[in-house]
Amino acid sequence: MIVYNRTSLDNMTIRNQAHEAFDAGCISPEENKKISDTHPVNFYTPNIFICIGLFLLTVVIAAFSLGLFFLIIESGIRSFVPPMIFSFLVCYVVLEYIVSQRRHFRSGVDYALLWMSAAFLCAGIYMSVDHMSAIFLSFTFGMIGILFTLRFANFIMAAVVYGALLAFIVNIAAELGRTAQVVTPFIIMGVSVAGWFLSVRLYHRDSLRHYRQSLTVIQAATGISFYLAGNYYIVSELGNYMFGSSQPEGAGISMGWFFWMFTVVTPLFYIYQGIRKKDSIFLWTGLALTAATVFTIRHYYSVLPAEWAMIVGGIVIIAISYGLTTYLKTARKGFTSRERSNKQVLENLNLESLVIAETFAGSPVAPAPNNDFQFGGGTGGGGGAGGQY
Amino acid sequence: MDVQAFKKLHREGLISGESLQKIEAVEEARLFSLHWELKTLLYLGITLLSGGLGILVYKNIDTIGHQDILAFIAVVCIGSFYYCRRKAAPFSFGKVQPPDPFFDYILLLGCLTMITFIAYLQYAYTVFGDRYGLATCIPLVILFISAYSFDHLGVLSLAITNLAAWMGIAVTPMRILKENSFDDQRLIYTGLFLGIILLLAALAGEKRNIKKHFDFTYNNFGTHILFIAGLAGLFLHQQFFIIWFLFLLLIGFYVYRQAMKKQSFYFLLLVAGYLYIGLGYVVISILERLGAYGIGSIYLGFMYFILSAIALVRILIKLNHKMKPNDRL
DSSP states (O other), X not given: OOSSOHHHHHHHHHHHHHHHHHHTTXXXXXXXXXXXXXXXXXXXXXXXXXXXXXXXXXXXXXXXXXXXXXXXXXXXXXXXXXXXXXXXXXXXXXXXXXXXXXXXXXXXXXXXXXXXXXXXXXXXXXXXXXXXXXXXXXXXXXXXXXXXXXXXXXXXXXXXXXXXXXXXXXHHHXXXXXXXXXXXXXXXXXXXXXXXXXXXXXXXOGGGGGGHHHHHHHHHHHHHHHHHHHOHHHHHHHHHHHHOSOSOTTOOOTTHHHHHHHHHHHHHHXXXXXXXXXXXXXXXXXXXXXXXXXXXXXXXXXXXXXXXXHHHHHHHHHHHHHHHHHHTSSOBXXXXXXXXXXXXXXXXXXXXXXXXXXXXXXXXXXXXXXXXXXXXXXXOXXXXXXXXX | OOHHHHHHHHHTTSSOHHHHHHHHHHXXXXXXXXXXXXXXXXXXXXXXXXXXHHHHHHHTXXXXXXXXXXXXXXXXXXXXXXXXXXXXXXXXSSOOOOSSTTHHHHHHHHHHHXXXXXXXXXXXXXXXXXXXXXXXXXXXXXXXXXXXXXXXXHHHHHHHHHHHHHHTOOOSTTTTTTSXXXXXXXXXXXXXXXXXXXXXXXXXXXXXXXXXXXXXXXXXXXXXXXXXXXXHHHHHOGGGHHHHHHHHHHHHHHHHHHHHHHTOHHHHHHHHHHHHHHHHHHHHHHHHXXXXXXXXHHHHHHHHHHHHHHHHHHXXXXXXXXXXXXXXX
């Protein structure tokens, strides 16, 4: 099913493990090398930045090649369907060739061709049917997504499949009528819970080991969809979407108390689970959804003026963070506030300092440059501006 | 680390029993790190607090009075710098680790309140009169001094942004293209000047061994601003485009050399991307002049993009191969 060479995928996992162990100082350099030698990886995987470049260039090449082709044979194209299907076939065949013969693995070229062929196929099917219903559309997206996920184990595609599934359910419920409105949130919650258990279970199945990344993404997605299904704002907006906004503003929804409770409790439950099980997926979704809950509450009730809410919230968050950081400086109960040793590549980009410059670059650009405004020849500071006046 | 996998490796005789024991011991004592979670929270809290205080002051400006606000800001600022002065590790030209996790934020707080203080002085009392240059120059100097003496990359980025603002350019990632109008000759030359200064600063720091690890920040800002100003010059001066294109090549060559020396894929991608845009512009404008040939030149344009992109793919793959042995950023 999966297009990538399975032995190479397995060997890569082992190599990564060995690398981690080597970084942690557990195995000797010789052992690390011996493991690498006995576990050959037959993939072309360039550096992440080269991957970005290759992705963009592949899109350029494909777009201009197909464009040139249709420009030359333009004679009387009446429908867009054949060109789309043709483009899909070209991209897909090249993708298969690149991956199986040239052994590209996450090189950027395969990503670009994967998404382009999926998009062309979806567009072709969409255009071939007059007035395609939302149900059929989400069904098509889901099916195409499943095929691509199984073949290429792409985790974003896996998330698309899950999204299509939810859209499918919501749109079917919208067709069914009044009773469906009350039940839809619970159906989605049920699907999320089932999806979560299923993905956790499949994650540990050895035959599916190459899809673990996709399954992890689905796990996070089910966590989010479970919360959203019961979020007060989403429930009331979804009701409006399905039955038109027949209700006056602020009329509330049926079982409002339940959804309010759900909105507040779920993120806290996620954080609790994350800490109890030392599961960073739960922890991060919990933290992010807490923010969503705060916004939901503030959307309906302005408990405090915004600035006071920000000040109080800021102080509380700083206090929590400060307290925990100091408390966990010496590891307690298996937790630490210290950094883990293995560094990630992207950390070296100094993203943090860019974020600081972006959010806090308070001083605006110097106002309207006068013509006589000259900055001194690099003598620095005061000399430049001071000497002039 | 997956202990089962290592047990298998041990059975295959690839790792010694001692190594396996080490791995098992490490896994047993594995700690769950909340480092980034707590840091994100701290950052969020500070943003909320400073934003909230800002709005509060803004709304109550009539009742509070300028002196009170100024005094408050000054107290926070002096307090932060005092804390940093006391806690900071002794100065060194190398990299200095912060004494505790909050040090970086408190220094940042001090720097930000210092900027606010001076801006406020100017706003409320126009202390510097029309000399805006002076009003932005003082914080800039203090920022650079703080960045070097306390070894803080964030403050260095702030200092560079302020230096650019002093010259009249916005350089933060989101605003560099939005808020600058590169139709302006003066802005282009300022950009070139600033970019060259920044690249030279990186080079000098490295040669003299003064805060070597600042070089990425300098090079990053410098390369982007230089290339963007160079491209703007290319677009604006149609009649001299050859000169501007050669100039871009020159910058590209310098950055390429630096990238190869430091084994940096990031800068390699920048060179490739910016030069590709420049070359594309030159080719298209030449084809435009040959526009008399009608559809033929459109075909040529398409062909150019296909072939050049394929060529660039090959170049990138080759360069990747060349640098692969010590794969880093």
